[in-house]
Amino acid sequence: MSVPWTIKHKPKTISEMVGSSNGNGKAIQQFIAWMRSWESGVPKKKAALIYGPPGIGKTLLVETFAREHGYDLIELNASDQRSESIIQRVVGAASQQSTLFGTGKRLILLDEIDGITGKEDAGGLFAILKAIKDTRIPIVLIANDAWNPRFAALRSVCEMIEMKRLPTRLIVPYLKKICQKEGIEASDDALKLIAERSAGDVRSAINDLQAAAQGRKKLTKEDVAWLAYRDRQEQIFNVLRLIFTAKTVRGAKMALSLSDVDYNMLFEWIYENVPHQLTDLEDMYRAMEALAKTDLYLKLAKREQAWELLSYAFDLMTGGVALAREKTKPKWVPFKFPERIKLMSKTKEVREVQSRLAQKIKQKCHISSASALRDVVPFLRVIFEENPEHAAGLAKWLRLDLDEIAFLTQNNKLAQEIAELAGVKK
Amino acid sequence: MSFEMWTEKYRPKTLDDMLDQEEIVSRLKTFVKTKTMPHCLFAGPPGTGKTTAALCLARDLYGENYTEYFMELNASDERGINVVRERIKNFARTRAIGEVPFKIMVLDEADNMTADAQQALRRTMERYTETCRFILICNYSSKIIEPIQSRTALFRFMPLQEEYCIKWIQMIAEKEGVSLTEEGIRAIIDVCGGDLRKATNTLQAAAAFGGVVDDKAVYTVIGRAHPKEIREMIKLAISGNFVEAREKLRALLVNYGLSGLDVVRQIHSEILRMDIPERVKIELADATGEVDFRISQGADEEVQLSALLAKMAVVGGRM
Amino acid sequence: MSFEMWTEKYRPKTLDDMLDQEEIVSRLKTFVKTKTMPHCLFAGPPGTGKTTAALCLARDLYGENYTEYFMELNASDERGINVVRERIKNFARTRAIGEVPFKIMVLDEADNMTADAQQALRRTMERYTETCRFILICNYSSKIIEPIQSRTALFRFMPLQEEYCIKWIQMIAEKEGVSLTEEGIRAIIDVCGGDLRKATNTLQAAAAFGGVVDDKAVYTVIGRAHPKEIREMIKLAISGNFVEAREKLRALLVNYGLSGLDVVRQIHSEILRMDIPERVKIELADATGEVDFRISQGADEEVQLSALLAKMAVVGGRM
Amino acid sequence: MSFEMWTEKYRPKTLDDMLDQEEIVSRLKTFVKTKTMPHCLFAGPPGTGKTTAALCLARDLYGENYTEYFMELNASDERGINVVRERIKNFARTRAIGEVPFKIMVLDEADNMTADAQQALRRTMERYTETCRFILICNYSSKIIEPIQSRTALFRFMPLQEEYCIKWIQMIAEKEGVSLTEEGIRAIIDVCGGDLRKATNTLQAAAAFGGVVDDKAVYTVIGRAHPKEIREMIKLAISGNFVEAREKLRALLVNYGLSGLDVVRQIHSEILRMDIPERVKIELADATGEVDFRISQGADEEVQLSALLAKMAVVGGRM
């Protein structure tokens, strides 16, 4: 057998899965219950969306369930193109030929819907929605990030099933079982190290185990010490600590080579943390200046394809920040995740609403969308906050939806009121 | 109940309706009469009727179905000259059917196009000159490249006369049943200058309060329509509260959808208005200029503006 | 003089030949022994042997005909998901014939793939896992999406130890009969850091120059000034001897045939090593970066280098 | 009024008609007399008669059918040296029939060619030296590579004397029946310096405007502010009236449609002319340089210029 251990040691039944009773037990029961509900006719939610980080058994759950209960699995995933027409052809057809024909029960699995991308898979999400509406057999969707705004419509028609990262204490026994099957005598602390570093990702733990243990008879803590960190935050904290406490330029710059995040990401971390770490205003200003210059070098390097300039950017981003410290006393302050990145993903939906709104104004008022945001939206805001009746009229005229109205009112209750007045469907 | 943006509701429909820019209107009318026209360049400040004039011209030429023969593109919205070219091609390649042998393509904010893009545009204009006339609209005619300027008839839109603006605003107020005081109208004019769009929007927003539109109502609208966050942000920064100032900045850029340049401009104005020593003002104005320059070079808006806030924090601390 | 490249001549052919990255090599060897392996992710800086390791592994697994079972795709070459998808599919769908039941597909520069392409890749890896193992090579594993990280065993390649590089270079010098001084080897390490390929090439070039390979020969061949001289020039400038510093500069440009950019970059690396206050280093690095940018934008080399020396004098004066 | 370009209409036809550049004309006349000439390099600022001299020479040499033996190429227009080479080849390969054994090829804007293209041109010149003489026209001879300089006879065209320009413009105005005021001609000279082509074009454009050609008409046509207005703005700023100065600036940019760069450059010239202490001039010249650079790199005109005005206010305050 030469297949990787992740396949070789795949559970045959749901009960063999890591965390099937505790850990993700609830989610698994929820899924089974939903599948069972099909036995007494088409349920209200005709699709389930299983979501959670990689390597915790989402796909495995569906596959194993199908095998255990005799379902034919019709599957589409990211390695297939998933444009509107393909989904219509494959899913649409299958979901129509219900169990009336043929003998087997069918289950449609649309894996990795995070990977349905704009251009290549145009209209894919729309086609899925439509398929769910028409289906007569269960459709299961799997995603890492279910809260992506693109999935908003899907969320409302799906049974939402969340699976979580698995705790170390559940992963270790599982690894141990594999070692037994492979005839390896593994120490608990070695397995614990592997499990911890996988951060709840069972599959990566098994991969690391294979890389470290394959061919050995014994596995000790020393044998796995070399294993690289699988991530993530701890490592970046170390790098930041080095940068913020360095006394020399070279010392600070050294941190860069230890970093496993690329320099653009590291920049975000430093940029976020400067005002928290350097509390003296003059220190903080010097560091922000260094970062502003770093940013300029980074952008010029990219614009002019003059990559040599990166080197200066690195000096300023590390040494420049390190040496900005003059009066700030060294004191342990926890590092913060770059807010800006969080904000950008959190506000993606808002920004989409905003740009839709700008488009609508633009078409009605013969101006650019930038000018719509700058010259019209502020006045609309006043009107929407002050005069629901007037606002409703404008909402109707601009054909605004509830989200767009809420964007203008900044107040959901008021938005509801205006929407009702304007006769906007929810 | 029907409400529209009053700017649209009262936008003149025909050249006859346009009561300002008389000279320009009369030149445009001869185009209608002779059913012929050159490529045009409409230049002038915002809100002086450039787009309206183009729309009226089109309606007078083609009648109510004018949208079949008339297309409006905003240069600053379209990604890349290729998109522009493509859309122009699709529009211009078929000949207009009817009395008027050409279509009209309006390109707004043409001064936002790069020189290269304008060169490409020039060639496109040349290619479709048989079937299509171009009206380029811009604020600064000086930013239009020479070869295009020399191929277009220039129409320079002047800022509107105060009396004209007053009359216009009063007319709308009357028709909409808004009671507008003398002080209210003065305030609108003071704040909006000759920008009719802004004046009309201000009136509409002030009317939304429900009561009489007086100067107080007008200033309330203006105060709220201008994100006070900018002033607050500066105050926070100067009082040493950098982290909060940066959060405000983020909100402006992300939630309000302001561009970095918008923020730079407003900061610049605020600084010059602030009650701080002259020397400090200049230092900050200088720094703002530098930030503006860097952003124009492609630097990150937030990072650069943050550095400026940091500077304010230091300057404030020393004050 | 031979015309063979020493980098090729001495490139490890098998895992046994690889003397560095011991832990990793030993794990790869068990893959060979057990004829099975997981998908792998090789991460680490350039020139640390990632590609060599993949090649050695393949040769050890399949023997001399390894190219039949081994394919290398350069991700930055093949733009677009569809190409990747198609080529991988074609390679992976047929089963390997022989003792080893899988093929190996190497994806170089995987961190240059777009997130979309990586999304498409993840399931392909699983589908063909029976017949094909993937080795993804990248500089930063953090740029690989988590679902793929989860499907691979991660191997982190460390920068080579100095002693190791030294030993390697000495070994080649010995085998090629090159007489290499202590200073010569230091200079090679200085110039090439942990990049073994570059170090080997430099040795060969210096040897081709004829005679003993000492520091002078190395710097001459590589077209760099001797660091000592750069440092002297910087010291002169910092201590305010601007005119003398310039003369030194001239001499460097002429004697070593250096380009302005070469000098700027050497100045940059020497600044960081010199014994001057750390804050001064940052100031000088920034000034150097500015001049580097200006020269790369077409400003005059001599004028700009003078300006840089002048800047040093100014900064030095404040020291 | 005819639509012929006056620059063409009044362009001298023969060397005898050329009243300026006396020394050059006399050297060219000997070429006509001896029916022999070297390759030539005509260098000098725009509008000093370089192209005219080449045309006159050709007409004097070949008579009215001169176009058969004379070709003009604009080097910076023709994309790529290959096009240039091809066109030269086609023109030069056939021998001139007639008394004069060579043809003339004029390459305009030769200093805009890259060094590589000039190298290629040099070889082409060499190849066809028997049948064809080249006249290269450029603004700066220093931008022509030496191998070309060394085999061309250099003719350096000087900017035209003011009196000469004045006379010329007056002559045209008279012939065209344009009424031109004293201030009008001064404005033309002020704006066009010794560039006769620009001066003539300006006159024609101002005349096309209708009415008397006075200073106001000239500045309007050329798209510049009247120097008076710029001076007023500067004075307002210097006397501390920053807000009004900025209003003035807005009016210039928006109402007159001036470009920011034009305004900076006008500010620059006015500063130098104004009656303010030398020390102030110096400070402002310095600041203007910075702003000019930033705007030329794409920074925002209003922000930058108003920062400049703010600076003036501070400098003025110290006066």
Next chain:
Amino acid sequence: MSFEMWTEKYRPKTLDDMLDQEEIVSRLKTFVKTKTMPHCLFAGPPGTGKTTAALCLARDLYGENYTEYFMELNASDERGINVVRERIKNFARTRAIGEVPFKIMVLDEADNMTADAQQALRRTMERYTETCRFILICNYSSKIIEPIQSRTALFRFMPLQEEYCIKWIQMIAEKEGVSLTEEGIRAIIDVCGGDLRKATNTLQAAAAFGGVVDDKAVYTVIGRAHPKEIREMIKLAISGNFVEAREKLRALLVNYGLSGLDVVRQIHSEILRMDIPERVKIELADATGEVDFRISQGADEEVQLSALLAKMAVVGGRM
């Protein structure tokens, strides 16, 4: 006037004729004696005899019919490595007939090839190493990729000694019957440094100008101001006569037809030579760098040069 290039006319024909670069010549002579040679890399500044050395070597090796066995390719001419490859292939695939068993291929300006093209070249060199030796000519050896450096013998050409240049120029002047003054020759050396080709071309160009070749003729022909005048302008500025300095500047730009960049660079050299305190030199060198960069980026020459003069006045005022 003859159209022959003096650089060609007086170019040494054999290695024995080459009087400079003694060490290099003697190494090349052993190649001739032994009829064997490695691939070579000739590096050095322009006009130091690199191409001449290659030609002399070829002639000495193959005799007068050397062109059959010798080919010169200008890398910057033939864009695209495919062309280069094709031509090399055609030339190199046939074996040389005669005593010398290889041909010589010279690749000029090899440092202008991209890294990719150089990689391709390396493989081509490998393939034809039996029948063909390559001489790569470049200014900077650091721009040649290491794999090529590592298999070529490096020859570093030094700038020629001043006395040698003087003698050479005088020799040509004598043979061509040019009357060359002492100041004329000094000016040539001043402008051309150790670049013999440039010096010879300059002499020929100045001679073509007619009359005695003195310093004035040289500076005129080369498109530079006389250093004396630049110095005067600087002195005026430093002594606070800003307005007069500006007038001088204007005169230089106009009378000599100088470009702004030319002036900046001349200012730079003069500053370094002038008898002013070191501290002042430092400040001015810094300012000159800034202005040089700005002008090279397209800022206005006059505004920027004024700003530079203003800076001088400020610095001078503190003296």
